[in-house]
Amino acid sequence: MKILILCTGNSCRSQMAEGFLKSFDDKLEVYSAGTNPSGEVHPKAIQVMDEIGIDIGGGKPTNVDEFINNSFDYVITVCDNAKETCPVFVGKVKNRLHIGFEDPAEATGTEEEILVEFRKIRDEIKDRFEEFYFNEIKY
Numbered sequence: 001m002k003i004l005i006l007c008t009g010n011s012c013r014s015q016m017a018e019g020f021l022k023s024f025d026d027k028l029e030v031y032s033a034g035t036n037p038s039g040e041v042h043p044k045a046i047q048v049m050d051e052i053g054i055d056i057g058g059g060k061p062t063n064v065d066e067f068i069n070n071s072f073d074y075v076i077t078v079c080d081n082a083k084e085t086c087p088v089f090v091g092k093v094k095n096r097l098h099i100g101f102e103d104p105a106e107a108t109g110t111e112e113e114i115l116v117e118f119r120k121i122r123d124e125i126k127d128r129f130e131e132f133y134f135n136e137i138k139y
Helices: 013-024 043-050 111-137
Strands: 002-007 029-034 071-077 092-098
Touching: 002 013, 013 029, 013 043, 013 111, 043 111
Parallel strands: 002 029, 002 071, 071 092
Antiparallel strands: none
């Protein structure tokens, strides 16, 4: 099973989703990419995933163009439809899904308030991708 998680910057949500799917099943081929990739995985995304024992620190934002010649069983967009234009993958895909989340990188406030937002989005991603995994893949 080959899965691509797609968003704009590929620094937070898609990296966390990739980390969760890999933690659920090490037989899955999971990748993440963005249409306008950031320079690095967001340090707070790394921090909040590390808090629950999932290391995404080795990831790097990747341009979706690197995957255009690959085929995928699933391409899942994770952008927030209300605030962003979701990217479209034009390569070969069996199933396209959208599981949207707010961007925690846009959180403002104190350090702790920002971390609370990152943890909230992390937990939402875990719940929704766990549901996806058990309902779509591991049936």
